[in-house]
Amino acid sequence: MVEDGELGALGADSYTRRGHPDAQVRMSAYFQDYVTVGVFIALGAVLVAVMLGIAAVLRPNNPTRTKQLTYECGVDPVGAGWSQTYVRYYVFGLLFVVFDVEAVFVFPWAVAAERLGLFGVVAITIFMLTLIEGLAYAIKKGVLRWE
Amino acid sequence: MDIVDVLLIGLRVVATFALLLVVTILNVWAERKVVADMQNRIGPDRAGPWGILQTVADGLKLFFKESVTPSKVERGVYLAAPFLAVVPAFLIFSVVPWGAPVEVFGRTMPLQVADLNVGLLFILAMSSMAVYAVVLAGWSSGSKYPLLGGVRATAQAISYEAAMGLAMVAVVMYSATTGDGTGTLSLAELVERQAGTFLGFIPRWNIIPQFVAFAIFLVAIVAETNRAPFDLVEAEQELVGGFHTEYSGMRFAMFFLAEYINVFSMSAIAATLFLGGWNGPTWSGILPAWISAILPVFWLLVKTYAIVFVFFWIRATLPRLRYDQLMQLGWKRLIPGALAWLMVSALFIGFRRFGLPWG
Numbered sequence: 001m002v003e004d005g006e007l008g009a010l011g012a013d014s015y016t017r018r019g020h021p022d023a024q025v026r027m028s029a030y031f032q033d034y035v036t037v038g039v040f041i042a043l044g045a046v047l048v049a050v051m052l053g054i055a056a057v058l059r060p061n062n063p064t065r066t067k068q069l070t071y072e073c074g075v076d077p078v079g080a081g082w083s084q085t086y087v088r089y090y091v092f093g094l095l096f097v098v099f100d101v102e103a104v105f106v107f108p109w110a111v112a113a114e115r116l117g118l119f120g121v122v123a124i125t126i127f128m129l130t131l132i133e134g135l136a137y138a139i140k141k142g143v144l145r146w147e
Numbered sequence: 148m149d150i151v152d153v154l155l156i157g158l159r160v161v162a163t164f165a166l167l168l169v170v171t172i173l174n175v176w177a178e179r180k181v182v183a184d185m186q187n188r189i190g191p192d193r194a195g196p197w198g199i200l201q202t203v204a205d206g207l208k209l210f211f212k213e214s215v216t217p218s219k220v221e222r223g224v225y226l227a228a229p230f231l232a233v234v235p236a237f238l239i240f241s242v243v244p245w246g247a248p249v250e251v252f253g254r255t256m257p258l259q260v261a262d263l264n265v266g267l268l269f270i271l272a273m274s275s276m277a278v279y280a281v282v283l284a285g286w287s288s289g290s291k292y293p294l295l296g297g298v299r300a301t302a303q304a305i306s307y308e309a310a311m312g313l314a315m316v317a318v319v320m321y322s323a324t325t326g327d328g329t330g331t332l333s334l335a336e337l338v339e340r341q342a343g344t345f346l347g348f349i350p351r352w353n354i355i356p357q358f359v360a361f362a363i364f365l366v367a368i369v370a371e372t373n374r375a376p377f378d379l380v381e382a383e384q385e386l387v388g389g390f391h392t393e394y395s396g397m398r399f400a401m402f403f404l405a406e407y408i409n410v411f412s413m414s415a416i417a418a419t420l421f422l423g424g425w426n427g428p429t430w431s432g433i434l435p436a437w438i439s440a441i442l443p444v445f446w447l448l449v450k451t452y453a454i455v456f457v458f459f460w461i462r463a464t465l466p467r468l469r470y471d472q473l474m475q476l477g478w479k480r481l482i483p484g485a486l487a488w489l490m491v492s493a494l495f496i497g498f499r500r501f502g503l504p505w506g
Contacts, residue, residue: 033261036156044237048230055210055397068218070290092302099309110319111330
């Protein structure tokens with residue numbers, strides 16, 4: 001355990017506590033941050049629940065058949081709500097996966113770019129050229145053209 | 148970790164929630180006023196001085212409005228979607244340092260909910276989570292317009308998120324030029340590394356060396372938050388209300404709240420990444436200590452509001468894009484542009500480290 005006041009005694013220049021020589025202090029600070037995020041999530045959900053709850057108590061509630069109809073410009077809805085959508089949207093999903101996976105590799109490289117030096121730059125250039133080629137192929141295939 | 152630490156965490160969390168809710172109330176009013184001025188109208192002017200309480204009045208009204216649940220909805224998902232919209236919106240702001248660390252009870256407290264060492268990845272993750280709210284709200288409504296709005300939103304958000312991430316990567320790489328030679332993903336450290344000046348008088352903000360990344364990031368965050376001119380998600384003329392057509396009352400208000408929190412958080416992130424965050428003159432020693440402690444918060448708010456104003460300005464100026472134009476801008480301009488800029492930044496870092504090849 002970290003003793004009382006130890007975190008506070010570090011001074012203003014190391015308030016992130018990441019540079020602390022004691023591994024236990026670093027670990028404690030690390031978990032403390034994530035616990036705080038957890039508390040933040042919980043409080044955020046509670047806040048939304050309270051607002052919706054207050055509204056649920058205050059608001060009137062008299063559903064009628066007409067009110068509960070699905071909205072369709074004032075006429076009775078035709079067909080089911082879950083109609084088919086343009087299949088082209090899925091291509092963006094595929095393209096996105098490529099660029100999201102890219103982020104997995106590019107962010108760590110960006111952090112260590114100076115240390116990795118020339119090797120890193122060459123490796124990431126090859127990696128990115130491959131990606132750009134994929135994007136160029138998709139564009140050439142007419143994926144992004146809408147008729 | 149003792150009772151004081153726990154209290155300080157609680158204080159930070161509550162202060163951040165309060166900040167977000169207050170700025171949302173102000174931003175809704177400010178947007179209506181600014182857009183009204185630009186369109187030569189008066190805008191809200193009845194509730195309170197200059198109509199500043201208009202948002203409060205509207206919010207209170209929504210508490211008393213019936214929440215109609217259409218019979219065709221997928222109930223569980225339909226009720227969960229407002230939560231999924233607001234909670235990630237809050238979370239995005241949790242990694243933003245909104246002031247310099249202050250001394251409280253003899254301890255140094257960072258004015259930031261949590262200084263995660265993967266802060267930027269956390270922001271990317273949370274802005275992806277926000278897409279779930281839109282697509283699930285659209286799908287679970289069991290109606291045609293919301294479904295279309297939801298699908299559009301997904302395609303749009305994922306397209307611009309790639310560009311946004313790549314713009315961030317350039318900043319991370321550039322952050323290695325100050326500090327210990329490695330980049331950082333922590334927002335608190337990114338702000339610290341923008342302290343000081345170039346040549347003694349230009350502030351060392353990332354916008355100066357990374358102006359292309361800033362431009363890409365700015366366009367991407369407007370698209371990420373589904374704001375005009377990228378608001379195809381709720382294009383009234385084609386999709387009625389888009390994904391929230393079937394929502395009413397307080398449930399609708401939650402989506403509205405999430406949108407405005409996102410505008411503010413994304414602007415704050417842009418200010419943190421590119422405009423030096425809370426860095427600014429504090430005149431400590433000249434001014435009373437408490438003013439010097441508050442000034443960084445003031446500087447961040449000034450920078451954030453400069454960007455929020457751009458959001459309003461764009462909305463009042465530009466017409467909505469067509470869907471194919473939106474996708475072309477994302478995939479054919481922004482992403483290749485961001486990749487090219489990333490390579491330029493890499494070369495710059497390389498030359499700085501190893502010297503020019505002919506030098």
